[in-house]
């Protein structure tokens with residue numbers, strides 16, 4: 084039987100236990116928050132330029148440990164080496180961006196009769212970050228670094244399957260000279276440590292990334308305390324391919340296979356205009372067959388395993404044996420492998436076409452015209468991401484205006500950058516991360532009226 088006080092970290096490519104980490108209890112969350120409160124006050128009292136200097140030193144330390152962090156992400160999350168290196172670089176770059184933001188976080192003066200109003204962006208206090216397992220390092224960074232830069236402390240609970248890179252980031256923060264207890268990482272279970280963080284009265288805000296189901300519970304608990312919450316939840320994003328598109332680029336299988344499809348922005352509904360449907364299907368069949376699936380630590384590997392047996396079982400449940408599909412190959416095991424798959428006969432209202440599978444599985448659906456494409460694209464409770472492929476600029480603008488999603492790309496599959504806002508419409512979430520407003524999302528605005536009237 085597994086010990087609830089310990090987390091076993093399993094390499095998903097081999098099923099070997101690579102580490103055992105204590106699971107934080109609710110009392111340990113309370114202790115961490117109690118330590119974070121004075122650390123935050125001292126941090127907020129520093130001049131912004133001094134906070135920025137320390138965060139830049141933290142970025143340099145992350146940079147010096149890129150390979151170590153990347154290998155840790157490969158081993159605990161099964162990410163390919165190339166992706167994991169990018170993730171460590173993304174954490175470093177976000178630190179530098181956030182450090183600059185600390186220096187530029189200014190209020191405004193607003194004239195009023197008899198004086199001026201002056202506004203200030205004050206830090207919230209201690210922020211709780213709850214991270215998932217699909218991108219352990221970037222999501223830990225996105226929730227935490229802008230909060231730190233704005234003068235907050237952070238207590239982060241990583242997913243129980245993937246605590247190692249977040250723990251290492253917290254260690255590197257100390258090595259870089261960040262104050263003790265300012266950035267604490269507490270591995271633990273969602274139903275104990277996660278809930279304790281959400282319910283804690285001294286946690287001023289929660290940043291949650293994960294499933295829509297858990298996101299609802301977190302939002303309800305935060306609402307009882309009027310606690311602000313940012314939710315980055317699931318997706319079922321469309322890839323809308325018009326007949327005039329560059330089909331090869333549009334049908335890049337890594338638009339839904341990156342990170343073995345465990346990506347909330349994965350374009351898993353491939354919508355193709357009917358006149359090029361057969362051509363698209365043939366292209367995808369070849370592309371899937373060419374994907375190199377295997378050891379994520381091998382430089383040549385393009386797709387690694389799923390995170391866990393539970394996730395493998397979940398993905399399998401959407402792809403019954405014999406379902407009409409295009410398929411690549413995958414190793415047999417050990418490890419949690421599933422081949423790249425495109426379901427070719429799924430009805431638009433079937434679970435596979437509507438629910439977030441979070442594996443290397445897409446559905447291929449034909450559409451007739453622009454109106455039909457928009458209808459299908461929006462026929463989902465989610466609204467996180469999506470791509471639009473056409474050489475007609477007017478159509479690209481019309482369709483990107485009509486699709487209800489937070490992050491779209493035209494003639495590209497790339498829509499996530501640390502300097503641009505990221506977040507979802509509908510059931511994909513609430514609020515935005517990253518981008519120019521990343522720091523103000525972790526502040527309260529205070530308005531002070533300065534009277535110029537003399538004594539009566």
Ligand code: NDP
Pocket residue numbers: 213214215216217240241242243244271272273274277278281292293294295297298300301315316317318346347394397439440441
């Ligand atoms: P969850 O949403 O349950 O987990 C995300 C994080 O929330 C984890 O750290 C988890 O801890 C924590 N958590 C769980 N329950 C609570 C709670 N009651 N209060 C506070 N924190 C909690 O996702 P799952 O890991 O269960 O994945 C299931 C599905 O969710 C996936 O198949 C996928 O479809 C979707 N998902 C979407 C993600 C996205 O980026 N949009 C990311 C991850 C999953 P613990 O690790 O202990 O469970």
